[in-house]
Every structure is written in structure tokens, then in C-alpha cells.
Amino acid sequence: MFEEIYSRYASQIFRVCLGYTNDADQAKDLVQETFISVWKNLPSFRYDSEISTWIFRIATNNCLRAMEVSKRMPTAELPYNLAETLDESPEEKLKLLYRCISELEETDRIIISLELEGLPQTGIAAVVGLSHGNVRVKIHRIKEKLTQKFHEYGQFK
Amino acid sequence: MNMDNLNDLKTVWHTAKTDKLPTSKEMLKLIGTFRNQKLRNKWLMIISCLLFSSLIIAVLFFVSFKEITTYIGGGLMVISGLLVAATNIRSIKRFKHLDNCSNLEFIEFIEQTRQNQIYYYKKTMVRVVLLCSVGWLMYLYEFISKYPIWLFAIYSIAIIYLAFLWFIIRPRSFNKDAAKLAATREKMETILQQLKNK
Numbered sequence: 001m002f003e004e005i006y007s008r009y010a011s012q013i014f015r016v017c018l019g020y021t022n023d024a025d026q027a028k029d030l031v032q033e034t035f036i037s038v039w040k041n042l043p044s045f046r047y048d049s050e051i052s053t054w055i056f057r058i059a060t061n062n063c064l065r066a067m068e069v070s071k072r073m074p075t076a077e078l079p080y081n082l083a084e085t086l087d088e089s090p091e092e093k094l095k096l097l098y099r100c101i102s103e104l105e106e107t108d109r110i111i112i113s114l115e116l117e118g119l120p121q122t123g124i125a126a127v128v129g130l131s132h133g134n135v136r137v138k139i140h141r142i143k144e145k146l147t148q149k150f151h152e153y154g155q156f157k
Numbered sequence: 158m159n160m161d162n163l164n165d166l167k168t169v170w171h172t173a174k175t176d177k178l179p180t181s182k183e184m185l186k187l188i189g190t191f192r193n194q195k196l197r198n199k200w201l202m203i204i205s206c207l208l209f210s211s212l213i214i215a216v217l218f219f220v221s222f223k224e225i226t227t228y229i230g231g232g233l234m235v236i237s238g239l240l241v242a243a244t245n246i247r248s249i250k251r252f253k254h255l256d257n258c259s260n261l262e263f264i265e266f267i268e269q270t271r272q273n274q275i276y277y278y279k280k281t282m283v284r285v286v287l288l289c290s291v292g293w294l295m296y297l298y299e300f301i302s303k304y305p306i307w308l309f310a311i312y313s314i315a316i317i318y319l320a321f322l323w324f325i326i327r328p329r330s331f332n333k334d335a336a337k338l339a340a341t342r343e344k345m346e347t348i349l350q351q352l353k354n355k
Contacts, residue, residue, distance in 0.1 A: 003181040010184075011175035018173060031178060032187055039188045045257075054257050061263040064348060093169045107351040110260065115163075116170040129259025130352065143163065 002039055005051065010035070012117050013059045019113030020063040022102035030066065034059040049126065056119065056127045060110045100149040104142065111135065112142045196249055203245045210238035224299040233292030237285045244281055248273070261352050268345050271338055278331055286327075290319050 013034055017027035037058045045054060101109055107128065114124045125135040179187060217231040251270070258266065294315060301307045 002185070006181040006184055010178050010181075014175050014178055015170065015173050019170075024177075028178065032184070035184055036188050039185075041257075049257065057257060057259060057263075060260055061258070064260060064263060065267070090169070090172050094172050097166060097169050098173075105351050106348050107260070116167050118167065127259060128352065129261030146166075 002042060005038065005042075005055070006035055009052070009055050013055065016056065016059055016110070016113040016117055017063055018098060019101050019116070020060075020106070020109045021066070022098050026066070030059065030062050033062050037062075050123065052119070053123055053126045056114060056123070060114075060127055063110065064106065096150075096153060100146055100153070103149060104145060108138070108142045108145070111138055112146070115139050115142075196252065199245045199249055203242045203249075206238040206242040206245075210235045210242070213238070222299055224302075226295045227299045230292045230295030230298070233288045234296065237288035237292065240281065240285050240288070244277065261349075264345055264348055264352070267341070268349075271341055271345070274334070274338060278334070282327075286323065 010031060014027055014031050017030040017034075018024060021027050021030070034055065038055060045051070101112055104112065111124060111128060114127060115121075119127070121135050121139065122132050124139075125132045128135065130138070213231045213235050217228055222228060251266070294312065297311060297315070301311050
């Protein structure tokens, strides 16, 4: 059972943690911490909520608890001439996406990561603890903020 | 690729490499190593306090002392040990309820934990140290009361040691943790504000 859950969710949890930390090593540590909690609490899980909601709740709470994360977060700006020289490779696009997300507020990072991961908005609302309507509005605003950031980095067609 | 389109963003998002994550078998091995680490210190504290209290009770029960101060002193030390154990047990029980809570509930939990820590420093720790110190000084009385020089020397050393703990070590540790707690409070308030903003 655990191995099945791990195989299914580990990559998703890693991407969400990476969205929060923008640091692959720290994201890996958070994945590990998440699955230690999952393993410990799986026998008492009552299935009165979706297992995915439960796992994402654990993962995002771990992210929020990692207070020191913000200190380690790369805050340096991209080079000034980035807009002219930006590489169009998928790796660079990915780096830019994660960088833009890491510049958002903590809860925005969680919400957009879960949205990009493909969780339904009701699921995101259950993970974060807000109403569905509130989450929908927030996602709309976060998308605007991201668009603005892509504009700033000259990555907008 | 259009970075403004959510579907395009999702495509980019999913290109993050995850092949360096441990396999499920490796994860199970890791879990075996770390599973109990989180609350280990709390459990160690509970076990030590219970052992200490049991030991004192056994000594008071099996050894017949002449002075009432020995029994009162032992009793006070037992109470202080049980108080620390109870506080830590209550804290572990709170953590058990964390299994399935939303981010909002989690942040409220952290805030409550912070307030509990402050209460622990300001009230519980004062009671524990006071009970244990007075208990210890009373417990020693019977053994050294017949030797005035020893009585003076041991009580002087004990009082200096307790004063050092109380006036030097405790404020230092409190100040160090207070800065940490203030930083946590600031961070929590920011995140709560983010969640409550419509």
C-alpha cells in the first residue's frame, strides 16, 4: 500500500515542494519528511477525505513549517540583459517558472503549485483551508502576478 | 511556448526532473532510520522524568528516614518530575492531532504552540525549578545536618549553583528562544494575513 502511494505521489510532492523552496535538495528533504508522516499515519487514516488531499496537506504544512526556507530562497534578480539573451530551452523555461513562483508569497506559492500539479480547485481549497470561491479568485490573481513577472523577464508573447 | 497560457505552464512545470528521488524501497529504508526522530526528545524527557520520580518514590518508600524534611523534599521533586512529564505528554497529544489538517489549521496550531512555549517559560518552568530546588535542598538536610561544616558548604554550593541557573542560564536561554519565537510569530502573522486576504 505505502509503496503504491509513494510511487504515485512522490514526483508530485517533489514538484510542489520545489515550487515552494526553489531548492532541489530542500524539496527532496521535504518529500522525505512528508512520506515519513504518511508512513506513520497511514494505519490511522480514515479515508473520510481524499488520500491525495491528505498527502498534499502534510507536504504543504511541512513547507510552511520550514521557516528557514525563506532565508535560503534565492532572491537574486535575473541579470538585467536577460530579456535579450534568455535561452529558449525547456530547462531555462523551467528555471524561470520556478524562479517566478519562488518570488510569490508563501501561500500563493502553495496554491499555484497545486494548481499546476493538476489538483481540482475543491482539492486545493481543502488543502489550504479556504473556500472554493476564495481559491478561484486567488488563482486568478496569482496568474496575473506570474504574467507580470514573465513580462518583467521579457518572457511573454 | 507561451508562458502566459496555464496549460503551457503546466507542461513546463511537469518537465522538472524527479528521477533523483529515492525509490519506494530506499524510502522505506530511510523511514526506518528517521521515523521516530521528530518526537524523540520529548519521549526521552518523559521517560527520564518518570524514571527519576519512580526512583525517588522507591527510595522514600523503602528507606526509613527520620526527618520529615526528607519526605517533603522527595515529594516536591517527584511532583516537579511528574509536572514536566505531563507537560510533554500533553504536547505529544497535540502533535498527534496534526495528521490531517489544512494549512490554515496548521498555522493556527503553530501559533498555539508558540503561546504554549511562552506559558512554559513563564509559568511551568518557574514552578518546576522552584519545586525541584526547594525539594532538593530539603531532601539533603537530613544527610548533612549533623555536620555543620558540610551543611554550610553544601548548601552554599547548592544555592550558588541554583542562583547561577536561575539568573544566568535561564534568562540567556529565554532570550535566545524569545528571538526565535518572535521571528516565528512574525512569519505566522504574515502567512495568516495572506490566507485571510480575500
